Amino acid sequence: MAARTVAVVLAGGTGQRVGGDLPKQLIEVGGRTILAHAIAAFDGHPEIDEVLVVMAAGHERAAAAIAAPFRKAAGVIEGGDTRTASTVAALTALDGRPDGTRVLFHDAARPFVGRDVIDRVLDALGVHAAVAVGVPSPDTIVVVEDGVVVSMPPRETMSRFQTPQGFRLGTIREAYALALADPGLRATDDCGIVHHYLPDVPIRVVEGCERNLKVTRPLDVVLAEHLAATAPLTR
Ligand code: CTP
Ligand code: MG
Numbered sequence: 001m002a003a004r005t006v007a008v009v010l011a012g013g014t015g016q017r018v019g020g021d022l023p024k025q026l027i028e029v030g031g032r033t034i035l036a037h038a039i040a041a042f043d044g045h046p047e048i049d050e051v052l053v054v055m056a057a058g059h060e061r062a063a064a065a066i067a068a069p070f071r072k073a074a075g076v077i078e079g080g081d082t083r084t085a086s087t088v089a090a091l092t093a094l095d096g097r098p099d100g101t102r103v104l105f106h107d108a109a110r111p112f113v114g115r116d117v118i119d120r121v122l123d124a125l126g127v128h129a130a131v132a133v134g135v136p137s138p139d140t141i142v143v144v145e146d147g148v149v150v151s152m153p154p155r156e157t158m159s160r161f162q163t164p165q166g167f168r169l170g171t172i173r174e175a176y177a178l179a180l181a182d183p184g185l186r187a188t189d190d191c192g193i194v195h196h197y198l199p200d201v202p203i204r205v206v207e208g209c210e211r212n213l214k215v216t217r218p219l220d221v222v223l224a225e226h227l228a229a230t231a232p233l234t235r
Contacts, residue, residue, distance in 0.1 A: 004101050005122070006050045006094065007042035007164065011035050011063060011108035012079020012086030014056050017217050023056050024215050025108040030228025034215055036066050037111030037228075042104070043070040045118050050074035052093060053108075054086045084179075087190055091176055099170025105190050106164040109215045112227055113164065120206035121166040128204040129171040132191045134159030135208040162208040165190045171201060 015024030025035040032040075035053070042048045053076045055063035060076050067073035077093050079086035087105060094103065102125050106113060117133055124131040141158045143151045172190060178197040179185050188196070191203050211232055215224050 004049045004097070005047055005104070006052060006074070006097075006101060007045075007048050007104045007106060008087075008090040009035070009038050009042065009051060009053045009106050009108045010079070010083060010086050010090070011038075012054045012056050012089070013083065013109070015109075018215065018221060019218065023059060024221070026059065026062060027215075027221060029111065029221065029224040033066055034111045034224065035063065035108050038106060038108045038113070039067055039070050039073065041111075041113045041115070041118065042106065043072045045115060047122050048072060048104075048118075052077065052090060054079040054090050083189065084185075084193070088176060088180070091173060094169060097169055099168065099173070101169040102166060103169050103172060104164035104166045107214055110163055110212050111215070111224060112211045112213070112232075113162075114209055114211065114232060117162075117206075117209055117212060118164065121164055124204045124206050125166045125168070128202060129168045130191060130194045130198075130201055130203045131166040132203050132205050133162040133164065133208040133212070134205040135162060135210060135212075136160075159205060160208075161189065161191065162212050162214070163189075167194070171198065174198065175201075 011025045018024040026033050039051055042051045051072045052074050053063050053067050055076050057078050060078055063076045077089055080089055121131050137158045137160050140155050142149045175194045175197045179193050194201055
């Protein structure tokens with residue numbers, strides 16, 4: 001039997017940059033919450049077995065009500081103060097699962113992740129232990145220190161990361177075990193933890209999609225509302 005595949009929807013943040021009374025994942029766009037859109041994307045994917053939601057403290061009941069209608073919803077757990085802490089909460093909840101389990105960590109703030117992106121991550125996970133989703137940057141990206149450009153990496157080598165990030169559970173567990181033992185750990189995303197603590201593990205990057213935006217600022221809520229009302233563009 002193929003390894004079980006778990007999607008972890010990370011909704012432990014409070015959306016300070018969007019502002020408002022509720023965490024941004026509880027805002028409705030296109031008639032359902034951003035969190036519900038994110039859960040639906042994984043619940044509807046044939047290769048996903050379970051969807052685990054990590055929710056901001058104090059909002060677990062709202063998350064449980066949103067997750068309840070989804071067939072594969074496997075529970076809601078309380079997140080931590082940082083995204084890293086929320087990921088660790090999910091890994092703790094997955095204690096005892098086989099190392100070969102495939103786990104996908106997805107930002108709840110990305111409501112429109114497409115089936116094709118999830119397919120590419122799962123395909124790559126057949127070969128690689130760590131998989132990220134990237135999109136090319138239309139803007140030139142430069143490194144700035146103290147208001148001055150210190151380097152200009154070639155644009156064609158630059159990629160903006162999205163989620164989901166996929167891992168074999170044994171690999172991400174090992175990376176976090178090393179990270180948590182490091183007093184100098186700086187918060188980063190899950191691929192950042194693997195890159196830093198397991199430098200010999202290649203992180204395969206597959207193609208993302210501009211529609212898979214992360215609702216980060218108030219303008220993104222407007223964009224998300226618009227995207228919710230439009231069919232995906234093919235190019
Ligand atoms: N996240 C999490 N636990 C945290 C912080 C963030 O699970 N302690 C999740 C968020 O809910 C989001 C994803 O990680 O789905 C990406 O984080 P971000 O866009 O920064 O969301 P927030 O932290 O909620 O927003 P802000 O930084 O503006 O407060
Ligand atoms: Mg944040």
